[in-house]
Amino acid sequence: MSQKFQEIINSDRPVLIDFFATWCQPCKVQSSVLNTVKENIGEGARIIKVDVDQYPALAAQYDVRGVPTLAVFKNGELLWKESGVHDVNTLTQLLQQYI
Secondary structure, three states: OOEEEEHHHOOOOHHHHHHHEEOOOOHHHHHHHHHHHHHHHHHHHHEEEEOOOOOOOHHHHHOOOOOOOEEEOOEEEEEEEEEEEOHHHHHHHHHHHOO
């Protein structure tokens, strides 16, 4: 996953990473929000989900201490990272500024 992850975040298209856990209730809420964000931004950005229980080394590498944690990468650079549930408008605007 690590090499594939590097390929994904090295894209010149912004990538929103959703670090989540299957047992996390707020993560389920965030997931439905992200579906709407994806509809809003179309092909302008990618949204990828990373299960912290399946990929603990990746979560540790990016200092994910709680779920959900969202991170935006472009050209391999971490542009934004925040924990907690975020609304559709905030995330849509965030991604549009990096497209």
